[in-house]
Amino acid sequence: FFYLNDSSELSLNNCSLIPYNHYWLTSKRIVTPQGVISGAVEVKGGNVVSIVSEGDWSKKSKTGQVFDYGEAVIMPGLIDVHAHLDDPGRTEWEGFPSGTKAAAAGGVTTLIDMPLNSYPCTVSAETLKLKLAAAEKRIHVDVGFWGGLVPENAFNASALEALLNAGVLGLKAFMCPSGINDFPMTNSSQIKEGLSVLAKYKRPLLVHSEIQLDSPLDIEGDPRSYSTYLKSRPPSWEEAAIRELVSVTKDTRNGGPLEGAHLHVVHLSDASTSLDLLKEAKNKGDSITFETCPHYLAFSAEEIRDGDTRFKCSPPLRDAANKEKLWEALMEGHIDFLASDHSPTTPELKLLDSGNFLKAWGGVSSLQFVLPVTWTYGRKHGVTLEQVASWWSERPAKFAGLDSKGAIAIGNHADIVVWKPETEFNLNDDFPIFIKHPSISAYLGRKLSGKVVATFVRGNLVFEKGNHAPDACGTRILATSKLNSRGRIQEILAKAWKSGLSGVLGG
Numbered sequence: 001f002f003y004l005n006d007s008s009e010l011s012l013n014n015c016s017l018i019p020y021n022h023y024w025l026t027s028k029r030i031v032t033p034q035g036v037i038s039g040a041v042e043v044k045g046g047n048v049v050s051i052v053s054e055g056d057w058s059k060k061s062k063t064g065q066v067f068d069y070g071e072a073v074i075m076p077g078l079i080d081v082h083a084h085l086d087d088p089g090r091t092e093w094e095g096f097p098s099g100t101k102a103a104a105a106g107g108v109t110t111l112i113d114m115p116l117n118s119y120p121c122t123v124s125a126e127t128l129k130l131k132l133a134a135a136e137k138r139i140h141v142d143v144g145f146w147g148g149l150v151p152e153n154a155f156n157a158s159a160l161e162a163l164l165n166a167g168v169l170g171l172k173a174f175m176c177p178s179g180i181n182d183f184p185m186t187n188s189s190q191i192k193e194g195l196s197v198l199a200k201y202k203r204p205l206l207v208h209s210e211i212q213l214d215s216p217l218d219i220e221g222d223p224r225s226y227s228t229y230l231k232s233r234p235p236s237w238e239e240a241a242i243r244e245l246v247s248v249t250k251d252t253r254n255g256g257p258l259e260g261a262h263l264h265v266v267h268l269s270d271a272s273t274s275l276d277l278l279k280e281a282k283n284k285g286d287s288i289t290f291e292t293c294p295h296y297l298a299f300s301a302e303e304i305r306d307g308d309t310r311f312k313c314s315p316p317l318r319d320a321a322n323k324e325k326l327w328e329a330l331m332e333g334h335i336d337f338l339a340s341d342h343s344p345t346t347p348e349l350k351l352l353d354s355g356n357f358l359k360a361w362g363g364v365s366s367l368q369f370v371l372p373v374t375w376t377y378g379r380k381h382g383v384t385l386e387q388v389a390s391w392w393s394e395r396p397a398k399f400a401g402l403d404s405k406g407a408i409a410i411g412n413h414a415d416i417v418v419w420k421p422e423t424e425f426n427l428n429d430d431f432p433i434f435i436k437h438p439s440i441s442a443y444l445g446r447k448l449s450g451k452v453v454a455t456f457v458r459g460n461l462v463f464e465k466g467n468h469a470p471d472a473c474g475t476r477i478l479a480t481s482k483l484n485s486r487g488r489i490q491e492i493l494a495k496a497w498k499s500g501l502s503g504v505l506g507g
């Protein structure tokens with residue numbers, strides 16, 4: 001992929017809190033693809049250039065600065081493939097500056113921005129240009145972009161190809177109303193059509209998988225009660241969508257008419273029939289993956305208080321038994337990876353005053369907290385550092401085709417988070433929060449474990465101890481058109497999907 005870099009090469013500038021181009025990070029716990037080691041990581045010119053174990057480190061003649069992080073964990077930066085930053089057009093909801101500052105503060109070094117909730121939505125080559133302009137010199141971490149598959153472009157192959165050639169990393173579709181009028185839903189024949197174009201580019205289609213079976217507003221019950229909302233959006237919605245999707249993805253199997261296409265179910269909530277259908281499709285060889293989000297793993301319906309619309313999202317948070325089943329599926333490797341689905345709005349549209357679950361904006365605000373949340377709620381399930389790195393870095397990188405990211409490995413971008421898993425903190429008003437509207441975050445008021453100490457993006461120290469580097473030097477990531485660099489991209493993605501996503505990604 002192509003990195004549109006606005007800043008000059010790492011130098012003594014404002015992109016980084018440290019003025020070094022060449023340095024070492026040492027720690028007792030460095031998470032590498034070969035396991036957790038004690039030793040040092042050498043960074044030069046924005047890349048990882050060597051990794052040495054403790055034994056070799058003491059023998060080494062060192063040039064460059066050394067930053068010793070002691071017992072803190074050095075891990076690949078998180079890659080969040082599902083965030084809505086709402087820029088341009090709805091920057092009062094979030095925006096690139098605050099959203100990417102929150103990402104950096106949370107150890108997220110790359111995020112892929114969703115095509116909807118900005119205005120306009122990213123559904124054409126022209127609207128992608130507006131996205132790119134909005135992100136220029138305003139992002140603190142690296143940002144890629146999904147395009148939208150909507151009825152307007154689904155049967156227009158040249159429009160879709162123009163959008164893909166312009167650099168979106170893949171497409172996103174909704175099978176139910178998205179909440180945004182200019183991002184209408186698609187049906188399965190439109191999805192099929194989109195997949196046939198995407199197959200040529202070897203880029204994925206991400207799908208919000210719910211089909212509206214009844215009008216949620218017809219539901220009876222107190223709109224301030226979470227159980228009313230839950231009844232309005234039952235698991236049968238997810239199940240109906242996934243049933244349709246797997247009837248399409250069977251064609252993605254080897255030799256099938258959609259071979260080369262890949263479908264990804266976003267934010268799976270239902271751990272019953274929907275999960276079983278996905279597992280079955282994978283076993284049969286469909287090119288399909290799925291994510292869930294930290295909020296489905298942290299919260300359950302029973303604990304949501306009347307009127308607390310911070311927890312409203314779609315699909316909804318379900319009961320505690322469902323949550324346990326999601327954990328089981330994640331630990332067993334069925335769920336491919338995690339993503340935030342950070343989907344903020346203003347406190348007014350969250351209807352925090354009236355607390356009407358049926359009318360409030362659906363979306364959980366979480367971008368800055370996904371690492372400590374995964375760790376805090378995962379500890380009792382025995383989650384390891386390697387698993388966190390796999391769910392948040394390695395697998396999302398493979399999925400999005402970011403071949404120089406996702407692992408602390410020689411030659412990769414030096415995208416690194418340093419954090420202290422054992423350090424607890426209260427997410428209260430004293431904690432520095434960078435998302436635009438902290439009051440709508442479902443995690444506010446919680447005690448979490450796992451504090452981010454420092455975040456490096458391509459070697460730039462972009463965040464440390466509550467401070468950001470002065471300039472926003474993240475790069476915009478564009479997929480290289482297959483027409484421009486035939487072979488390479490295709491090869492990498494084909495390899496990732498065939499071996500990686502069916503093998504590494506737990507198929």
Ligand SMILES: NC(=O)NC(NC(N)=O)C(=O)[O-]
Nearest residue numbers: 084178179313314343362363
């Ligand atoms: N328009 C949205 O951002 N919707 C989002 N809302 C949620 N998840 O509640 C989503 O990803 O579906």
Ligand SMILES: [Zn+2]
Nearest residue numbers: 208266267314
């Ligand atoms: Zn969604």
Ligand SMILES: [Zn+2]
Nearest residue numbers: 082114341343
């Ligand atoms: Zn979303």
